[in-house]
Amino acid sequence: YVYRDFTESRSLYMSIIEKYDPRTVFGKTDASDVEPPRILIAPNRYVQGQGVLDNLGRYLRVVPSRNPAILISARGKNELGPRLVKSLGQEGIEPTFVIFNGECSALEIERIVTLLKSKVAIDSLVAVGGGKCVDAGKSVAHRLSIPSIICPSLASNDAPCSALSVLYTPEGVSEGAEFFPWSPAFVIIDTAIVAEAPVRYLVSGMGDAMATWYEADTCFRNPKARTTVGARPTLAARSIGELCAKTLFEYGVSSVQSVTNSVCDESLESVVEANTLLSGLGFESGGLAGAHAVAQSYTVIPHIQTNYLHGEMVAMGLLAQLALENRESECEKVATFFAQVGLPVNLSQVGLKGNVEDSLDEIVEAALNSSIIGNEPMELNHSVLLDACLSAHKIGLEIAKQQGQEAFAALH
Structure with a gap:
């Protein structure tokens, strides 16, 4: 050449x-x-x-x-x-x-x-x-x-x-x-x-990728929402986000076993594509919303910033977003999947115990200062977002009780 x-x-x-x-x-x-x-x-x-x-x-x-x-x-x-x-x-x-x-x-x-x-x-x-x-x-x-x-x-x-x-x-x-x-x-x-890397990284990617669909859908349905470049979401990005979530629900649990055994198979290939390509295209052209606004705010807590991966914070942020949008059944569905693959689903799993509201106050304030929180369709203030985070926490506690914490404990 x-x-x-x-x-x-x-x-x-x-x-x-x-x-x-x-x-x-x-x-x-x-x-x-x-x-x-x-x-x-x-x-x-x-x-x-x-x-x-x-x-x-x-x-x-x-x-x-x-x-x-x-x-x-x-x-x-x-x-x-x-x-x-x-x-x-x-x-x-x-x-x-x-x-x-x-x-x-x-x-x-x-x-x-x-x-x-x-x-x-x-x-x-x-x-x-x-x-x-x-x-x-x-x-x-x-x-x-x-x-x-x-x-x-x-x-x-x-x-x-x-x-x-x-x-x-x-x-x-x-x-x-x-x-x-x-x-x-x-x-x-x-x-x-990827198959030789610690399982926790693949699982973290699932938390980041799962949010792609729900954030893109929120942005698409809210005419005032904008993508990261100030544009409106495309149909393609919304559809890619939906396929991303569907792929994770179908292959997520089995892909954990694939990496545990260092095997490249259809489950792993599908989840790698979802975590990397589908999520990448979906978030950039579909838009971000509450999940990432809350997730990025978790980094203000030194213990969380030091000990947890980005996708793990996004998983917690997504549950808060679904609670904020009053999508309780969807929040339970997503939390169940997260518990099965080993992602955190409640605040105690990210080290916030006892009176969690003190730590949440700082997280909520940081999230409210994020521009992407404005892609949510409702009027927001501190108490509204705090209540959503607490509601997600309660749902996560119940799901962890139902599903057990073996998958989470295996990665942490």
Whole structure:
């Protein structure tokens, strides 16, 4: 193939749109009654299957890239580095490795950018790892005006496919999101690697993915709701969200057994696709609502931020959203599924015991300050949201009593 150098045109483009806010591009810019457009956002390519990471060198032809940087943790480099070097070496590519230190913070992103700016002609950023690593990779690629290639080592959240990154303080408290004009050039998820990862990560991804359907449905039904780019949800995103939930209900429990046995089968492949692709497309073009507003607010509690994964917080947030929307039977259905796969369903399971209202007050205040809580169709105040969280907690306590806590205890 013939390699073409797009560095100059990319740099020109990025100089025009360096500070990117998609709402000024796709959202309403006047006071008219006309709705904003419907927008669908997706990565250029999505590749999933056993052993696909070994084809990374071939996939870089399509980007195109000849001088990639690979962002990866020290442990990840020890485990996957030789495979990456071999795959790229078959295409005559010698990568530059950069170690990710663990937090997707502005400080860490700028450290990596400064380091890579000293390298010659880096033309793509390959991020290999979990959600924070791939989000940091997208932020770094944006600052360097180069494409991102996302290689998740876990199916623990829907970050890989999106054109945004969630940023945190160096201590791990959520600070908001950063948006990008480009989606990833590639998302490459090797299910053989996912099958070897701890089960808890796959289960966490189910919590994040299950919320996709309910948040997209809420946004679709509320004419005032907006997606993350200021647009209206598409029919496609709503349908993808519905398929995501259906897939989880069908394959979620059996996929836990698949990973327990380190087996790649239809259950695992289906849930990995739901957690990664379906959830990624569904949330970005379908919209977020109460589930993520509450989930992101759990990070203000140090014990929860330190000991629980994003998808576990989203699971709790989703139950609160369903209670808020007075969908008690649906809340019970979802909580039952969560209990079966090992997700938390009540506040005691995330370490909040005794008088939980004191901790909830702080969480509720943070959630009310989130812009996405406005996608819920009702008027909200502190007492309304607090009551919803407490109602979800009571439902979760009853479900845990009915289903038992063996699945949760096995992961915690």
